[in-house]
Amino acid sequence: MKIFPQKILKNRSLSSGFTTVAIVFLFLLLGPLLTPNNHTFQDLSASLQTPSVSHWMGTDYYGRDVFARLVYGGRITWLVAVVSTFFAVCIGIIIGLFSAYRGGWIDFVVMRFVDVMLAFPKLFVVLLIVGLGASSTNLLIGVLALFSWMEITRIVRSEVISQKNRTYIKSARALGLGTPRIIIKHILPNILSPVIVSSVLLISTIILVESGLSFLGLGIQAPNASWGSILNDGKIDPLGTWWLSVPAGLLILTTVTGFNLIGDGLQKLFDPRKSL
Amino acid sequence: MNSPIQKQPVLEVKNLNVEYPVNFRSGFQRETKQAVIDVSFNIFPGECFAIVGESGCGKSSIIDAILGFVQTTSGTILFEKQDLMKLSLQRFRKLRPKIQPVFQDYNQALNPRQRIGDIFKETLPRNLRESQTDQLLTSVGLSNEILNYFPHQLSGGQKQRIVLARALSVKPSLLLLDEPVTSQDLSVAVQIVELLISLRKIMPMTFLLVSHNLSIVQLLADRVAVMKNGQLLEQQPLSTLLQNPKHDYTKNIISQTTQL
Numbered sequence: 001m002k003i004f005p006q007k008i009l010k011n012r013s014l015s016s017g018f019t020t021v022a023i024v025f026l027f028l029l030l031g032p033l034l035t036p037n038n039h040t041f042q043d044l045s046a047s048l049q050t051p052s053v054s055h056w057m058g059t060d061y062y063g064r065d066v067f068a069r070l071v072y073g074g075r076i077t078w079l080v081a082v083v084s085t086f087f088a089v090c091i092g093i094i095i096g097l098f099s100a101y102r103g104g105w106i107d108f109v110v111m112r113f114v115d116v117m118l119a120f121p122k123l124f125v126v127l128l129i130v131g132l133g134a135s136s137t138n139l140l141i142g143v144l145a146l147f148s149w150m151e152i153t154r155i156v157r158s159e160v161i162s163q164k165n166r167t168y169i170k171s172a173r174a175l176g177l178g179t180p181r182i183i184i185k186h187i188l189p190n191i192l193s194p195v196i197v198s199s200v201l202l203i204s205t206i207i208l209v210e211s212g213l214s215f216l217g218l219g220i221q222a223p224n225a226s227w228g229s230i231l232n233d234g235k236i237d238p239l240g241t242w243w244l245s246v247p248a249g250l251l252i253l254t255t256v257t258g259f260n261l262i263g264d265g266l267q268k269l270f271d272p273r274k275s276l
Numbered sequence: 277m278n279s280p281i282q283k284q285p286v287l288e289v290k291n292l293n294v295e296y297p298v299n300f301r302s303g304f305q306r307e308t309k310q311a312v313i314d315v316s317f318n319i320f321p322g323e324c325f326a327i328v329g330e331s332g333c334g335k336s337s338i339i340d341a342i343l344g345f346v347q348t349t350s351g352t353i354l355f356e357k358q359d360l361m362k363l364s365l366q367r368f369r370k371l372r373p374k375i376q377p378v379f380q381d382y383n384q385a386l387n388p389r390q391r392i393g394d395i396f397k398e399t400l401p402r403n404l405r406e407s408q409t410d411q412l413l414t415s416v417g418l419s420n421e422i423l424n425y426f427p428h429q430l431s432g433g434q435k436q437r438i439v440l441a442r443a444l445s446v447k448p449s450l451l452l453l454d455e456p457v458t459s460q461d462l463s464v465a466v467q468i469v470e471l472l473i474s475l476r477k478i479m480p481m482t483f484l485l486v487s488h489n490l491s492i493v494q495l496l497a498d499r500v501a502v503m504k505n506g507q508l509l510e511q512q513p514l515s516t517l518l519q520n521p522k523h524d525y526t527k528n529i530i531s532q533t534t535q536l
Contacts, residue, residue, distance in 0.1 A: 167384040171439070174343055175399055175446060176372040185398070189389040 007269065014265025020258030024251065028078060031071030038068060051243055058243035060233050070247055073225035077214075078255075080141055080226075081206040087145035088206075089199045092152025097183060099153070100160035111157070114150045122147045123209065130218045140219055144206050155198055159191035193270035197263050204259035211252050227252050284357075285318035286450055286482045287342070292316070292351035294337045311337040313506040315351075319450070324476065324483035326493040326514075328529060329503030335486040337506075339452050342484075343377055344368060355450070373399075376443035380455035382435040386427035392438055393423035399445040412441040415478070416471060433464035437471070444479070453485045457492060469495050490533040494518070502526045 009015055035056065043063035051058045057066040099110035129143050163169060164187065172182050213219035214228025215235075222229070227248045234244030294312035312334045319325040327335050340346040342353055344360065353360045355375060360368065379385050386395070396409045413420055416437040427435060436456065443451060456472070457465035469492060476483070476496075487493050493500055494514065501511035502523060509523045521527045 167379045167381050168387045170343070170345060170379070171377065171385055171442070172387075172398075173345070174372055174375070174377050175442070176369050177398065178369065186387050186390070190387070 011265045011269055013261045014269060017258050017261025017263075017265055020254055021262060024074070024255050024258065025078075028071055028074045031067070031074075035065060035067050035071075038065070057247055058241075060230075060244055066230065066243060066247070069225040069230055070227070070251060073220070073227050073230055073248070074251060074255075076137065076220055076224060077207055077210055077226045077228070077252075080137060080144065080210045080220075081203045084141045084144035084148065084206055085199055085203045087141070088148035088202060089152050089195065091145065092149035093156050093188075093195065095149065096153040096156025097160055097187070100157040101164060101179070101183065101187075103161075107157070110153075114153055117147070117150045120147070123212070126209065126213065127216070127218060130213060137220060137224075140210065140213070144209060148202055148206060151202070152195060152198055155194050156191060159194060160187055163187050163190050193266075197267045197270065200259055200266060201263040204256040204263070207252065207256055207259070285320050285354075286356060287319040287484065288352075288354040289318075289338070289342070290316050290352045290354070292338065292341060292353065293349040294334070294341050294346055295349050296337075296346070310349075311506055312341065315503075315506075315508050317501055317508065317511060319482055319484055321449075321482055322480060323498045324485055324496050326485040326487065326497035326500045327503050327508075328487060328490055328493050328500055330488055333503045334506040335488075335503055336454055339377060339454050339484070339486060342375060342452060344372075373446035374448050375450045375452065376446060376448035377452040377454060378436075378439055378443055378456050380458050382432055382439055382459065385439045386435060388427055390426075391423070392425050392427070392430075395438065395442050396423075396445055399442065408445070412445055415444065415475065416441045417467075431464075432460055433467060436460065436464075436468055440468075440471070440475075444475075448481065450482045450484065453483060453487075455487050455489075456485075458487070458489070465492070472496060490529055494533075502529065 008018075043059070045063065047059060047061055047063045049059040049063075057070065060066055060069070095110060095114075099107045126143050126147055130140060169182060169186055172186050177185075210219055210226065211228030211231065214226040215232045217229070217232065220226035220229055230248040231245055231252070234241045234246075234248070238245045292312055292315040293310065295308040295310045298307050298309050315334075315338060317325065317327075327338065329335050337346060341348050342355075342360070348361060355371070358371065360371075363371065386392075393409070396405060396412070400408050409423070410420055413422075418434065418437055418441070422430065422434065422438075427438075430438065453472070457468045460468060472483075473496065475481070483496065485493060485496055497514050499511060499513050500517045502509045502517075502525060504525050509525055510517070510521070512520075512522075517526065518530060521530055
């Protein structure tokens, strides 16, 4: 499929999603250049200051600069979301490909395991593991990836099953090409579109889960920040200390909406029949 | 066309049986349906052997069995004296290029995400690729302009020619033609048949042609087998079959073709 710039521009979900995500990305990228303040530096004498010239978005209870915390917190939130999505997608693709390509009882067993994993109350299990283990960013990434690959596996499996009996795969086998080559060169490129769409949507889901965990104090631990933990800082007096909760909430909302719009737009781009 | 009679067949199929699982649920096999029943035939070097029969009679299952795409229940398939069913996966993979299929569905026969040029990168050695690609394209009546195209940018006839060129690129000794012109419109079908006739003249190749259409078979085949409900009813040289059909079903097919 040729993706012309006009085609992307015409696709309103995709262009608005890209713009939204790009703005947040630029904010995270260039943020440190805009403020001299350190996100972990505490100044108890400057506790809970309203936005001013020296602290663009005010300070929290410990006098830390909220703007700097939003920038660094956002970086961690994005890092967790993107890296755990990457691992979840890798696990999902490998298991889905293996299950569908082997078929038979292996496929049956793998898919029942997926059913069991999907039936687990994901958030509570993540809460339990993160709560029991020493909370760290790496653990959080691992746990989120471990409970997010199943949807990708299901998509990959159904796509591989529909592709593997097509004539071009039969022809490739008849040419004597090996299974790894057939999978990488012939099957993977033809199943990637729905996987890309789901991956983008998975990023936004993981941002929400990570923010939720951090809000509950189980995600990113102090002195590091994440948008969820900043939101938590403002929960005692949301109206009185609005500069803590509102910007963090808006950033989560904007990012998740942006990724969802990209996912929606990509779906339309890859398969126009699926959009209304 | 003269039928070349030589002693050693390229392909020997003996008492072949193929069955498929039906009611395939949850990965566990329940019942089976017999698609090919006790089929035997030989194909000699340079000849075109055709199997004629209505859709669903098991013709394509024979091709799938020869290509190793379906599990056979019993019987043997000897290709150049090697029993394909007893070969290890590795050896079978090495042998595979010698038996090339051309399937009916040309729309699905090419990877939609692969440029035409990349198809030949997979099959031709790097040092000879350019010259051999040009030769192959010329032999199927195409120019090398289409090497940058994706399959969806080609017409049905062009796609089927590319499928043929891809099959020829690995220098097969047996070409399995599974309803090669069925999905084409008449003018393209004629062009493809003419192409196959001319290829037979210039390349030393053996053909197994499978079709429901006797008029196509008449143009290409030296010997013909008639198939019904998974069984071969009779096999004869083409002229004998047309003049002296033994079976009522064969007479029926011949009269239908004449009426058309």
